[in-house]
Amino acid sequence: MKDLTFSTLVAVFEEVFGRGLFWMMVAAAALITLGYLYVLLRDRAVSWKKFLLAQLSMPVGAVLAVWFVMVMTESHLSDLGGPVDIIVFLAVAAVGAVGMAILVYTLESLLGSTRTKRAPEG
Amino acid sequence: MERRQFLSLALGGGAATLAAAGRPAEAAPVRTSARIVIIGAGAAGTALANRLTRRLDGAQITIIDPRQQHLYQPGLSLVAAGLKPSSYVVSDTAQWLPSGVTWLPERVAAVDAEAKTVATEGGQMLPYDWLVVASGLLLDHDAIEGFSLDMVGENGLGALYAGPEHAARTWAAASKFIEEGGTALFTRPATEMKCAGAPLKHAFLIDDIARRAGSASKTNMVYLAPQGVLFSVPIVAEKVRMLIGERGIDTQFNQTLKSIDAGARRATFTSETGGETEMDYDYLQVIPPQRAPDFVRQSGLSWADRWVDQGWIEVDPATLRHRRYPEIFAVGDIAGVPKGKTAASVKWQVPVVEDHLVGAIEGREGSQTYNGYTSCPLITRVGRAMLVEFDYQNNLTPSFPGIIAPLEELWISWLMKEVALKATYNAMLRGRA
Numbered sequence: 001m002k003d004l005t006f007s008t009l010v011a012v013f014e015e016v017f018g019r020g021l022f023w024m025m026v027a028a029a030a031l032i033t034l035g036y037l038y039v040l041l042r043d044r045a046v047s048w049k050k051f052l053l054a055q056l057s058m059p060v061g062a063v064l065a066v067w068f069v070m071v072m073t074e075s076h077l078s079d080l081g082g083p084v085d086i087i088v089f090l091a092v093a094a095v096g097a098v099g100m101a102i103l104v105y106t107l108e109s110l111l112g113s114t115r116t117k118r119a120p121e122g
Numbered sequence: 123m124e125r126r127q128f129l130s131l132a133l134g135g136g137a138a139t140l141a142a143a144g145r146p147a148e149a150a151p152v153r154t155s156a157r158i159v160i161i162g163a164g165a166a167g168t169a170l171a172n173r174l175t176r177r178l179d180g181a182q183i184t185i186i187d188p189r190q191q192h193l194y195q196p197g198l199s200l201v202a203a204g205l206k207p208s209s210y211v212v213s214d215t216a217q218w219l220p221s222g223v224t225w226l227p228e229r230v231a232a233v234d235a236e237a238k239t240v241a242t243e244g245g246q247m248l249p250y251d252w253l254v255v256a257s258g259l260l261l262d263h264d265a266i267e268g269f270s271l272d273m274v275g276e277n278g279l280g281a282l283y284a285g286p287e288h289a290a291r292t293w294a295a296a297s298k299f300i301e302e303g304g305t306a307l308f309t310r311p312a313t314e315m316k317c318a319g320a321p322l323k324h325a326f327l328i329d330d331i332a333r334r335a336g337s338a339s340k341t342n343m344v345y346l347a348p349q350g351v352l353f354s355v356p357i358v359a360e361k362v363r364m365l366i367g368e369r370g371i372d373t374q375f376n377q378t379l380k381s382i383d384a385g386a387r388r389a390t391f392t393s394e395t396g397g398e399t400e401m402d403y404d405y406l407q408v409i410p411p412q413r414a415p416d417f418v419r420q421s422g423l424s425w426a427d428r429w430v431d432q433g434w435i436e437v438d439p440a441t442l443r444h445r446r447y448p449e450i451f452a453v454g455d456i457a458g459v460p461k462g463k464t465a466a467s468v469k470w471q472v473p474v475v476e477d478h479l480v481g482a483i484e485g486r487e488g489s490q491t492y493n494g495y496t497s498c499p500l501i502t503r504v505g506r507a508m509l510v511e512f513d514y515q516n517n518l519t520p521s522f523p524g525i526i527a528p529l530e531e532l533w534i535s536w537l538m539k540e541v542a543l544k545a546t547y548n549a550m551l552r553g554r555a
Contacts (some may be wrong), residue, residue: 086534
Protein backbone atom coordinates (compact mmCIF):
# COMPACT_ATOMS: atom_id res chain seq x y z
CA MET A 1 0.00 0.00 0.00
CA LYS A 2 1.75 3.12 -1.17
CA ASP A 3 -0.58 5.85 -0.13
CA LEU A 4 -4.03 6.13 1.31
CA THR A 5 -6.24 9.06 0.41
CA PHE A 6 -9.85 9.82 1.18
CA SER A 7 -10.93 8.91 -2.36
CA THR A 8 -9.10 5.58 -2.13
CA LEU A 9 -10.87 4.89 1.13
CA VAL A 10 -14.29 5.67 -0.35
CA ALA A 11 -13.47 3.45 -3.32
CA VAL A 12 -12.50 0.65 -0.95
CA PHE A 13 -15.79 0.83 0.92
CA GLU A 14 -17.79 0.98 -2.30
CA GLU A 15 -16.00 -2.20 -3.28
CA VAL A 16 -16.77 -3.88 0.04
CA PHE A 17 -20.50 -3.33 0.18
CA GLY A 18 -21.36 -2.48 -3.40
CA ARG A 19 -21.89 1.13 -4.41
CA GLY A 20 -25.65 1.27 -3.70
CA LEU A 21 -25.56 -0.36 -0.27
CA PHE A 22 -22.55 1.69 0.81
CA TRP A 23 -24.13 5.05 0.02
CA MET A 24 -27.45 3.95 1.51
CA MET A 25 -25.59 3.14 4.73
CA VAL A 26 -23.79 6.48 4.63
CA ALA A 27 -27.13 8.25 4.14
CA ALA A 28 -28.70 6.25 6.99
CA ALA A 29 -25.78 7.05 9.30
CA ALA A 30 -25.98 10.73 8.38
CA LEU A 31 -29.75 10.84 8.97
CA ILE A 32 -29.47 9.16 12.37
CA THR A 33 -26.65 11.49 13.40
CA LEU A 34 -28.69 14.52 12.33
CA GLY A 35 -31.69 13.16 14.23
CA TYR A 36 -29.52 12.68 17.32
CA LEU A 37 -28.21 16.24 17.14
CA TYR A 38 -31.78 17.47 16.60
CA VAL A 39 -33.14 15.82 19.75
CA LEU A 40 -30.16 16.99 21.79
CA LEU A 41 -30.77 20.57 20.68
CA ARG A 42 -34.55 20.24 21.08
CA ASP A 43 -34.39 18.79 24.60
CA ARG A 44 -31.35 20.84 25.63
CA ALA A 45 -30.41 17.97 27.92
CA VAL A 46 -29.37 14.35 27.82
CA SER A 47 -32.08 12.14 29.23
CA TRP A 48 -30.49 9.41 31.33
CA LYS A 49 -33.70 7.42 31.22
CA LYS A 50 -33.45 7.25 27.46
CA PHE A 51 -29.77 6.45 27.74
CA LEU A 52 -30.50 3.41 29.87
CA LEU A 53 -32.27 1.66 27.00
CA ALA A 54 -29.63 2.95 24.58
CA GLN A 55 -26.89 1.41 26.69
CA LEU A 56 -28.73 -1.86 27.03
CA SER A 57 -28.92 -2.04 23.23
CA MET A 58 -25.16 -1.62 22.79
CA PRO A 59 -24.22 -5.33 22.99
CA VAL A 60 -26.88 -6.05 20.39
CA GLY A 61 -25.30 -3.46 18.08
CA ALA A 62 -21.85 -4.92 18.66
CA VAL A 63 -22.95 -8.43 17.78
CA LEU A 64 -24.87 -7.24 14.71
CA ALA A 65 -21.86 -5.28 13.42
CA VAL A 66 -19.51 -8.23 13.84
CA TRP A 67 -21.98 -10.58 12.18
CA PHE A 68 -22.38 -8.18 9.25
CA VAL A 69 -18.64 -7.86 8.65
CA MET A 70 -18.07 -11.60 8.94
CA VAL A 71 -20.79 -12.41 6.41
CA MET A 72 -19.68 -9.68 3.99
CA THR A 73 -16.07 -10.89 3.98
CA GLU A 74 -16.68 -14.65 4.14
CA SER A 75 -14.80 -14.81 7.43
CA HIS A 76 -15.23 -16.74 10.67
CA LEU A 77 -14.31 -15.99 14.27
CA SER A 78 -11.67 -18.71 14.05
CA ASP A 79 -9.87 -16.69 11.38
CA LEU A 80 -8.67 -14.14 13.94
CA GLY A 81 -4.95 -14.85 14.00
CA GLY A 82 -3.03 -12.10 15.76
CA PRO A 83 -3.24 -8.98 17.92
CA VAL A 84 -4.10 -6.69 15.02
CA ASP A 85 -7.02 -8.97 14.12
CA ILE A 86 -8.38 -8.63 17.66
CA ILE A 87 -8.02 -4.84 17.45
CA VAL A 88 -9.93 -4.70 14.15
CA PHE A 89 -12.55 -7.06 15.55
CA LEU A 90 -13.04 -4.97 18.70
CA ALA A 91 -13.16 -1.78 16.64
CA VAL A 92 -15.96 -3.24 14.52
CA ALA A 93 -17.85 -4.24 17.67
CA ALA A 94 -17.30 -0.80 19.26
CA VAL A 95 -18.56 1.03 16.19
CA GLY A 96 -21.62 -1.22 16.12
CA ALA A 97 -22.31 -0.62 19.81
CA VAL A 98 -21.99 3.17 19.64
CA GLY A 99 -24.01 3.34 16.43
CA MET A 100 -26.80 1.28 17.97
CA ALA A 101 -26.85 3.41 21.11
CA ILE A 102 -27.21 6.59 19.09
CA LEU A 103 -29.92 4.99 16.94
CA VAL A 104 -31.94 3.80 19.94
CA TYR A 105 -31.60 7.10 21.81
CA THR A 106 -32.67 9.07 18.76
CA LEU A 107 -35.62 6.83 17.98
CA GLU A 108 -36.80 6.91 21.55
CA SER A 109 -36.55 10.69 21.64
CA LEU A 110 -38.35 11.16 18.36
CA LEU A 111 -41.04 8.50 18.71
CA GLY A 112 -41.15 8.44 22.48
CA SER A 113 -42.28 5.71 24.84
CA THR A 114 -44.54 5.80 27.86
CA ARG A 115 -41.55 5.27 30.11
CA THR A 116 -39.67 8.35 28.97
CA LYS A 117 -42.44 10.57 27.67
CA ARG A 118 -43.05 12.33 30.94
CA ALA A 119 -41.33 15.62 31.67
CA PRO A 120 -37.55 15.50 31.73
CA GLU A 121 -36.12 14.50 35.05
CA GLY A 122 -34.42 17.07 37.24
CA MET B 123 3.82 9.15 6.13
CA GLU B 124 1.36 6.83 4.40
CA ARG B 125 1.95 4.12 6.96
CA ARG B 126 1.19 6.45 9.80
CA GLN B 127 -1.93 7.61 8.02
CA PHE B 128 -3.07 4.05 7.67
CA LEU B 129 -2.32 3.21 11.28
CA SER B 130 -4.15 6.16 12.68
CA LEU B 131 -7.09 5.29 10.44
CA ALA B 132 -6.96 1.66 11.43
CA LEU B 133 -6.86 2.57 15.07
CA GLY B 134 -9.78 4.95 14.77
CA GLY B 135 -7.94 8.20 14.07
CA GLY B 136 -10.92 9.34 12.07
CA ALA B 137 -11.76 12.47 10.25
CA ALA B 138 -8.84 14.65 11.34
CA THR B 139 -6.40 12.24 9.74
CA LEU B 140 -8.45 12.09 6.58
CA ALA B 141 -8.46 15.82 6.27
CA ALA B 142 -4.71 15.93 6.69
CA ALA B 143 -4.18 13.19 4.15
CA GLY B 144 -4.75 15.40 1.12
CA ARG B 145 -2.43 15.03 -1.84
CA PRO B 146 0.62 17.25 -2.09
CA ALA B 147 0.27 19.98 -4.68
CA GLU B 148 1.24 18.63 -8.09
CA ALA B 149 3.92 20.35 -10.13
CA ALA B 150 2.78 22.28 -13.18
CA PRO B 151 2.55 20.07 -16.30
CA VAL B 152 5.61 19.98 -18.52
CA ARG B 153 5.01 21.43 -21.99
CA THR B 154 6.18 19.10 -24.73
CA SER B 155 5.28 17.85 -28.17
CA ALA B 156 6.93 14.46 -27.58
CA ARG B 157 5.41 11.40 -29.24
CA ILE B 158 5.03 8.67 -26.63
CA VAL B 159 3.91 5.18 -27.54
CA ILE B 160 2.79 2.75 -24.82
CA ILE B 161 2.43 -0.88 -25.85
CA GLY B 162 -0.20 -2.56 -23.69
CA ALA B 163 -3.26 -1.29 -21.80
CA GLY B 164 -2.99 -3.68 -18.88
CA ALA B 165 -2.27 -2.61 -15.33
CA ALA B 166 1.10 -0.98 -16.09
CA GLY B 167 0.26 0.69 -19.41
CA THR B 168 -3.04 2.12 -18.17
CA ALA B 169 -1.63 3.43 -14.89
CA LEU B 170 1.28 5.07 -16.70
CA ALA B 171 -0.96 6.64 -19.37
CA ASN B 172 -3.11 8.21 -16.67
CA ARG B 173 -0.09 9.58 -14.81
CA LEU B 174 1.61 10.91 -17.94
CA THR B 175 -1.46 12.82 -19.09
CA ARG B 176 -1.37 14.71 -15.80
CA ARG B 177 2.37 15.37 -15.90
CA LEU B 178 2.65 16.39 -19.56
CA ASP B 179 0.93 19.07 -21.57
CA GLY B 180 0.81 18.64 -25.34
CA ALA B 181 2.39 15.18 -25.57
CA GLN B 182 0.96 12.83 -28.20
CA ILE B 183 0.37 9.64 -26.25
CA THR B 184 -0.73 6.52 -28.12
CA ILE B 185 -1.57 3.28 -26.32
CA ILE B 186 -1.68 0.11 -28.40
CA ASP B 187 -3.68 -2.90 -27.26
CA PRO B 188 -6.26 -5.01 -29.11
CA ARG B 189 -8.03 -6.23 -25.97
CA GLN B 190 -11.44 -4.71 -25.28
CA GLN B 191 -11.51 -6.24 -21.80
CA HIS B 192 -9.32 -5.25 -18.89
CA LEU B 193 -8.58 -8.06 -16.46
CA TYR B 194 -8.07 -7.63 -12.73
CA GLN B 195 -5.69 -10.56 -12.59
CA PRO B 196 -5.20 -10.69 -8.79
CA GLY B 197 -8.85 -11.79 -8.62
CA LEU B 198 -8.34 -14.95 -10.68
CA SER B 199 -7.31 -16.94 -7.58
CA LEU B 200 -10.64 -16.06 -5.96
CA VAL B 201 -12.63 -16.98 -9.07
CA ALA B 202 -10.80 -20.33 -9.32
CA ALA B 203 -11.80 -21.13 -5.74
CA GLY B 204 -15.47 -20.29 -6.26
CA LEU B 205 -15.26 -17.21 -4.03
CA LYS B 206 -16.04 -14.67 -6.78
CA PRO B 207 -17.84 -14.87 -10.14
CA SER B 208 -15.79 -14.48 -13.32
CA SER B 209 -17.31 -11.03 -13.87
CA TYR B 210 -15.40 -9.90 -10.75
CA VAL B 211 -12.17 -9.59 -12.76
CA VAL B 212 -13.55 -8.11 -16.00
CA SER B 213 -13.99 -4.47 -16.98
CA ASP B 214 -13.75 -2.43 -20.20
CA THR B 215 -10.32 -1.28 -21.30
CA ALA B 216 -11.86 1.99 -22.49
CA GLN B 217 -13.24 2.98 -19.09
CA TRP B 218 -9.76 3.30 -17.59
CA LEU B 219 -8.04 5.23 -20.39
CA PRO B 220 -7.76 9.00 -19.99
CA SER B 221 -9.12 11.37 -22.59
CA GLY B 222 -6.33 12.90 -24.60
CA VAL B 223 -4.72 9.51 -25.16
CA THR B 224 -5.17 7.76 -28.50
CA TRP B 225 -6.11 4.11 -28.11
CA LEU B 226 -5.12 1.98 -31.08
CA PRO B 227 -6.84 -1.43 -30.72
CA GLU B 228 -4.30 -3.44 -32.71
CA ARG B 229 -1.59 -5.99 -32.14
CA VAL B 230 2.04 -4.92 -32.36
CA ALA B 231 4.04 -6.70 -35.06
CA ALA B 232 7.51 -5.22 -34.50
CA VAL B 233 9.53 -2.48 -32.87
CA ASP B 234 12.41 -0.92 -34.80
CA ALA B 235 14.53 0.53 -32.02
CA GLU B 236 17.03 2.10 -34.44
CA ALA B 237 14.43 3.89 -36.58
CA LYS B 238 12.21 4.45 -33.49
CA THR B 239 9.02 3.07 -34.98
CA VAL B 240 6.35 0.58 -33.94
CA ALA B 241 4.61 -1.46 -36.63
CA THR B 242 1.18 -2.98 -36.02
CA GLU B 243 -0.26 -6.12 -37.56
CA GLY B 244 -2.86 -3.89 -39.22
CA GLY B 245 -0.06 -2.23 -41.17
CA GLN B 246 0.23 1.05 -39.27
CA MET B 247 3.65 2.53 -38.63
CA LEU B 248 3.99 4.75 -35.55
CA PRO B 249 7.12 6.83 -35.05
CA TYR B 250 7.97 7.56 -31.42
CA ASP B 251 10.30 9.71 -29.37
CA TRP B 252 9.72 7.57 -26.26
CA LEU B 253 8.48 4.01 -26.10
CA VAL B 254 7.15 2.18 -23.05
CA VAL B 255 6.70 -1.56 -23.47
CA ALA B 256 4.02 -2.82 -21.07
CA SER B 257 2.85 -5.67 -23.22
CA GLY B 258 2.58 -8.26 -20.48
CA LEU B 259 3.62 -11.83 -21.15
CA LEU B 260 2.48 -14.90 -23.04
CA LEU B 261 1.11 -17.97 -21.28
CA ASP B 262 2.58 -20.77 -23.35
CA HIS B 263 -0.12 -23.42 -22.88
CA ASP B 264 0.98 -25.17 -26.08
CA ALA B 265 4.24 -26.08 -24.36
CA ILE B 266 2.33 -28.70 -22.33
CA GLU B 267 1.93 -31.63 -24.72
CA GLY B 268 -1.57 -33.02 -24.94
CA PHE B 269 -3.11 -29.97 -23.27
CA SER B 270 -5.31 -27.29 -24.80
CA LEU B 271 -7.39 -24.60 -23.19
CA ASP B 272 -10.71 -25.98 -24.43
CA MET B 273 -10.17 -28.97 -22.10
CA VAL B 274 -10.27 -26.81 -18.96
CA GLY B 275 -13.17 -27.66 -16.66
CA GLU B 276 -13.51 -31.22 -17.97
CA ASN B 277 -11.67 -34.34 -16.87
CA GLY B 278 -10.30 -32.69 -13.76
CA LEU B 279 -8.32 -30.01 -15.59
CA GLY B 280 -7.82 -26.51 -14.24
CA ALA B 281 -5.86 -23.52 -15.62
CA LEU B 282 -6.60 -20.50 -13.51
CA TYR B 283 -4.08 -18.15 -15.16
CA ALA B 284 -5.76 -18.41 -18.56
CA GLY B 285 -8.48 -15.82 -17.87
CA PRO B 286 -11.84 -15.31 -16.16
CA GLU B 287 -13.79 -18.01 -18.01
CA HIS B 288 -11.02 -20.53 -17.57
CA ALA B 289 -10.70 -19.64 -13.89
CA ALA B 290 -14.44 -20.27 -13.47
CA ARG B 291 -14.13 -23.59 -15.30
CA THR B 292 -11.14 -24.39 -13.09
CA TRP B 293 -13.44 -24.04 -10.09
CA ALA B 294 -15.96 -26.37 -11.77
CA ALA B 295 -13.24 -29.03 -12.06
CA ALA B 296 -11.90 -28.37 -8.55
CA SER B 297 -15.31 -28.51 -6.89
CA LYS B 298 -16.06 -31.81 -8.62
CA PHE B 299 -12.77 -33.12 -7.24
CA ILE B 300 -13.67 -31.90 -3.74
CA GLU B 301 -16.98 -33.75 -4.00
CA GLU B 302 -15.60 -36.99 -5.37
CA GLY B 303 -12.12 -37.10 -3.81
CA GLY B 304 -8.91 -38.48 -5.26
CA THR B 305 -5.51 -36.97 -6.00
CA ALA B 306 -4.93 -33.33 -6.89
CA LEU B 307 -1.69 -32.16 -8.50
CA PHE B 308 -0.74 -28.49 -8.27
CA THR B 309 2.01 -27.37 -10.64
CA ARG B 310 4.05 -24.32 -11.55
CA PRO B 311 6.39 -23.66 -14.49
CA ALA B 312 10.19 -23.59 -14.61
CA THR B 313 10.20 -20.10 -16.15
CA GLU B 314 9.73 -16.73 -14.46
CA MET B 315 6.04 -16.28 -13.78
CA LYS B 316 3.27 -13.94 -12.72
CA CYS B 317 2.70 -13.95 -8.97
CA ALA B 318 4.70 -16.94 -7.80
CA GLY B 319 2.41 -17.15 -4.79
CA ALA B 320 -0.71 -17.92 -6.82
CA PRO B 321 -0.01 -21.66 -7.33
CA LEU B 322 0.44 -21.98 -3.56
CA LYS B 323 -2.73 -19.99 -2.83
CA HIS B 324 -4.71 -22.27 -5.09
CA ALA B 325 -3.40 -25.39 -3.34
CA PHE B 326 -4.12 -23.90 0.10
CA LEU B 327 -7.63 -22.79 -0.89
CA ILE B 328 -8.66 -26.08 -2.49
CA ASP B 329 -7.31 -27.94 0.57
CA ASP B 330 -9.21 -25.62 2.92
CA ILE B 331 -12.47 -25.87 1.00
CA ALA B 332 -12.14 -29.66 0.87
CA ARG B 333 -11.64 -29.76 4.64
CA ARG B 334 -14.71 -27.62 5.27
CA ALA B 335 -16.71 -29.85 2.96
CA GLY B 336 -15.65 -32.86 5.02
CA SER B 337 -13.68 -34.33 2.12
CA ALA B 338 -10.24 -34.24 3.74
CA SER B 339 -10.12 -37.98 4.28
CA LYS B 340 -10.74 -38.83 0.63
CA THR B 341 -8.47 -36.21 -0.95
CA ASN B 342 -4.73 -36.33 -1.49
CA MET B 343 -2.90 -33.16 -2.50
CA VAL B 344 0.54 -32.90 -4.09
CA TYR B 345 2.39 -29.67 -4.91
CA LEU B 346 5.02 -30.12 -7.62
CA ALA B 347 7.64 -27.50 -8.48
CA PRO B 348 10.47 -27.49 -11.02
CA GLN B 349 12.56 -25.58 -8.47
CA GLY B 350 14.18 -26.89 -5.31
CA VAL B 351 12.23 -24.61 -2.98
CA LEU B 352 8.64 -23.50 -2.46
CA PHE B 353 9.32 -19.78 -2.77
CA SER B 354 12.27 -17.76 -4.10
CA VAL B 355 12.67 -15.75 -0.87
CA PRO B 356 14.36 -18.10 1.64
CA ILE B 357 12.65 -16.85 4.79
CA VAL B 358 9.23 -17.13 3.11
CA ALA B 359 10.10 -20.52 1.64
CA GLU B 360 10.76 -21.90 5.13
CA LYS B 361 7.46 -20.56 6.46
CA VAL B 362 5.56 -22.00 3.50
CA ARG B 363 7.34 -25.33 3.97
CA MET B 364 6.07 -25.43 7.55
CA LEU B 365 2.53 -24.45 6.58
CA ILE B 366 2.24 -26.87 3.72
CA GLY B 367 3.58 -29.58 6.01
CA GLU B 368 0.98 -28.80 8.67
CA ARG B 369 -1.74 -29.05 6.07
CA GLY B 370 -0.56 -32.46 4.95
CA ILE B 371 0.08 -31.36 1.35
CA ASP B 372 2.90 -33.44 -0.15
CA THR B 373 5.64 -31.57 -1.99
CA GLN B 374 7.83 -32.81 -4.82
CA PHE B 375 10.69 -30.67 -6.09
CA ASN B 376 12.55 -30.75 -9.40
CA GLN B 377 9.40 -31.80 -11.30
CA THR B 378 8.30 -29.92 -14.44
CA LEU B 379 4.97 -30.69 -16.08
CA LYS B 380 5.76 -31.94 -19.60
CA SER B 381 2.62 -33.53 -20.96
CA ILE B 382 -0.80 -34.83 -20.06
CA ASP B 383 -3.08 -37.60 -21.25
CA ALA B 384 -6.41 -35.95 -20.54
CA GLY B 385 -8.52 -39.04 -21.22
CA ALA B 386 -6.48 -41.25 -18.91
CA ARG B 387 -5.98 -38.41 -16.41
CA ARG B 388 -2.25 -38.98 -16.32
CA ALA B 389 0.46 -36.31 -16.19
CA THR B 390 4.12 -36.72 -17.10
CA PHE B 391 6.78 -34.73 -15.28
CA THR B 392 10.46 -34.36 -16.16
CA SER B 393 13.30 -33.80 -13.76
CA GLU B 394 16.53 -31.88 -14.37
CA THR B 395 18.37 -35.09 -15.15
CA GLY B 396 15.81 -35.91 -17.85
CA GLY B 397 14.06 -38.67 -15.95
CA GLU B 398 10.31 -38.90 -16.45
CA THR B 399 7.66 -39.60 -13.83
CA GLU B 400 4.03 -40.41 -14.58
CA MET B 401 1.34 -39.51 -12.08
CA ASP B 402 -2.39 -40.19 -12.15
CA TYR B 403 -4.64 -37.36 -11.05
CA ASP B 404 -8.26 -36.50 -10.41
CA TYR B 405 -7.54 -32.78 -10.51
CA LEU B 406 -4.59 -31.07 -12.20
CA GLN B 407 -3.79 -27.37 -12.04
CA VAL B 408 -1.82 -26.40 -15.17
CA ILE B 409 0.29 -23.25 -14.96
CA PRO B 410 2.26 -23.09 -18.19
CA PRO B 411 5.70 -21.66 -19.04
CA GLN B 412 5.62 -17.88 -19.47
CA ARG B 413 7.50 -15.89 -22.08
CA ALA B 414 7.80 -12.51 -23.76
CA PRO B 415 5.54 -11.94 -26.78
CA ASP B 416 7.21 -12.78 -30.11
CA PHE B 417 7.53 -9.17 -31.27
CA VAL B 418 9.67 -8.36 -28.22
CA ARG B 419 12.09 -11.19 -28.87
CA GLN B 420 12.22 -10.58 -32.63
CA SER B 421 12.81 -6.85 -32.21
CA GLY B 422 16.07 -7.36 -30.34
CA LEU B 423 14.87 -5.85 -27.05
CA SER B 424 15.51 -8.92 -24.88
CA TRP B 425 18.44 -9.82 -22.68
CA ALA B 426 21.00 -11.74 -24.76
CA ASP B 427 22.53 -13.63 -21.86
CA ARG B 428 19.73 -13.98 -19.28
CA TRP B 429 16.40 -15.77 -19.54
CA VAL B 430 17.32 -16.59 -23.15
CA ASP B 431 14.41 -19.00 -23.51
CA GLN B 432 11.98 -16.37 -22.17
CA GLY B 433 13.01 -13.05 -23.70
CA TRP B 434 12.34 -10.45 -21.00
CA ILE B 435 13.41 -6.91 -21.93
CA GLU B 436 16.94 -5.81 -21.06
CA VAL B 437 16.38 -2.98 -18.61
CA ASP B 438 18.30 -1.43 -15.75
CA PRO B 439 16.70 -3.00 -12.66
CA ALA B 440 16.62 0.32 -10.78
CA THR B 441 15.26 2.63 -13.51
CA LEU B 442 13.53 0.14 -15.87
CA ARG B 443 15.17 1.96 -18.77
CA HIS B 444 16.49 -0.12 -21.66
CA ARG B 445 20.23 -0.68 -21.35
CA ARG B 446 20.91 -0.22 -25.06
CA TYR B 447 18.08 2.09 -26.17
CA PRO B 448 17.66 4.92 -23.64
CA GLU B 449 14.36 6.08 -25.20
CA ILE B 450 12.74 2.73 -24.37
CA PHE B 451 11.34 1.66 -20.98
CA ALA B 452 9.76 -1.62 -19.94
CA VAL B 453 7.28 -1.90 -17.09
CA GLY B 454 5.21 -4.72 -15.64
CA ASP B 455 5.54 -8.41 -16.48
CA ILE B 456 7.68 -7.85 -19.58
CA ALA B 457 10.52 -6.07 -17.72
CA GLY B 458 13.62 -8.22 -17.41
CA VAL B 459 14.15 -7.83 -13.69
CA PRO B 460 14.67 -10.62 -11.18
CA LYS B 461 11.50 -10.13 -9.17
CA GLY B 462 8.00 -8.97 -9.33
CA LYS B 463 5.54 -9.90 -12.02
CA THR B 464 2.67 -8.66 -9.87
CA ALA B 465 0.28 -5.71 -9.72
CA ALA B 466 2.06 -4.59 -6.54
CA SER B 467 5.31 -4.37 -8.48
CA VAL B 468 3.54 -2.39 -11.19
CA LYS B 469 2.35 0.05 -8.58
CA TRP B 470 5.91 0.74 -7.51
CA GLN B 471 7.45 0.58 -10.99
CA VAL B 472 5.11 2.99 -12.76
CA PRO B 473 6.07 6.13 -10.75
CA VAL B 474 9.75 5.33 -11.39
CA VAL B 475 9.25 5.12 -15.16
CA GLU B 476 7.11 8.26 -15.03
CA ASP B 477 9.88 10.11 -13.17
CA HIS B 478 12.63 9.10 -15.60
CA LEU B 479 10.50 9.66 -18.69
CA VAL B 480 9.29 13.11 -17.67
CA GLY B 481 12.82 13.92 -16.47
CA ALA B 482 14.28 12.93 -19.84
CA ILE B 483 11.74 15.12 -21.64
CA GLU B 484 12.76 18.02 -19.40
CA GLY B 485 16.43 17.30 -20.03
CA ARG B 486 17.26 16.12 -16.51
CA GLU B 487 17.95 12.76 -14.91
CA GLY B 488 15.15 11.12 -12.96
CA SER B 489 15.86 10.43 -9.31
CA GLN B 490 13.47 7.64 -8.32
CA THR B 491 14.58 4.02 -8.22
CA TYR B 492 12.77 0.69 -8.06
CA ASN B 493 14.13 -1.64 -5.39
CA GLY B 494 12.37 -4.76 -6.60
CA TYR B 495 9.43 -4.36 -4.22
CA THR B 496 6.66 -6.81 -4.70
CA SER B 497 3.94 -8.11 -2.50
CA CYS B 498 1.77 -11.16 -2.28
CA PRO B 499 -1.18 -11.58 0.06
CA LEU B 500 -0.55 -15.32 0.28
CA ILE B 501 -3.95 -16.78 1.10
CA THR B 502 -3.60 -19.83 3.32
CA ARG B 503 -7.30 -20.48 3.77
CA VAL B 504 -10.64 -18.75 3.29
CA GLY B 505 -10.42 -16.01 5.91
CA ARG B 506 -6.66 -15.83 6.41
CA ALA B 507 -3.58 -14.71 4.49
CA MET B 508 0.06 -13.79 5.00
CA LEU B 509 1.00 -10.38 3.63
CA VAL B 510 4.41 -11.16 2.12
CA GLU B 511 6.42 -8.19 0.83
CA PHE B 512 10.03 -8.32 -0.35
CA ASP B 513 12.63 -6.71 -2.62
CA TYR B 514 15.45 -7.67 -5.02
CA GLN B 515 17.67 -8.62 -2.09
CA ASN B 516 15.11 -11.07 -0.64
CA ASN B 517 14.66 -8.72 2.30
CA LEU B 518 11.22 -8.58 3.81
CA THR B 519 9.81 -5.06 3.40
CA PRO B 520 6.69 -4.95 5.56
CA SER B 521 4.44 -1.93 4.97
CA PHE B 522 3.05 -2.06 8.50
CA PRO B 523 5.93 -3.30 10.67
CA GLY B 524 4.90 -4.25 14.17
CA ILE B 525 1.23 -4.22 13.19
CA ILE B 526 0.87 -6.67 10.33
CA ALA B 527 3.55 -9.30 10.81
CA PRO B 528 4.79 -10.54 7.43
CA LEU B 529 4.97 -14.24 8.20
CA GLU B 530 1.83 -14.52 10.28
CA GLU B 531 -1.48 -15.86 8.99
CA LEU B 532 -3.88 -13.02 9.69
CA TRP B 533 -7.51 -12.15 9.15
CA ILE B 534 -6.62 -8.51 8.35
CA SER B 535 -4.39 -9.68 5.48
CA TRP B 536 -7.35 -11.64 4.11
CA LEU B 537 -9.55 -8.56 4.41
CA MET B 538 -6.97 -6.64 2.41
CA LYS B 539 -6.91 -9.24 -0.37
CA GLU B 540 -10.64 -9.88 -0.42
CA VAL B 541 -11.84 -6.38 0.09
CA ALA B 542 -9.30 -3.61 -0.28
CA LEU B 543 -7.03 -4.86 -3.03
CA LYS B 544 -9.32 -4.38 -6.00
CA ALA B 545 -10.22 -0.86 -4.96
CA THR B 546 -6.56 -0.02 -4.52
CA TYR B 547 -5.83 -1.58 -7.90
CA ASN B 548 -8.55 0.50 -9.54
CA ALA B 549 -7.15 3.64 -7.94
CA MET B 550 -3.72 2.67 -9.30
CA LEU B 551 -5.16 2.26 -12.82
CA ARG B 552 -6.44 5.81 -12.61
CA GLY B 553 -2.99 6.93 -11.53
CA ARG B 554 -4.29 7.90 -8.10
CA ALA B 555 -2.48 5.39 -5.92
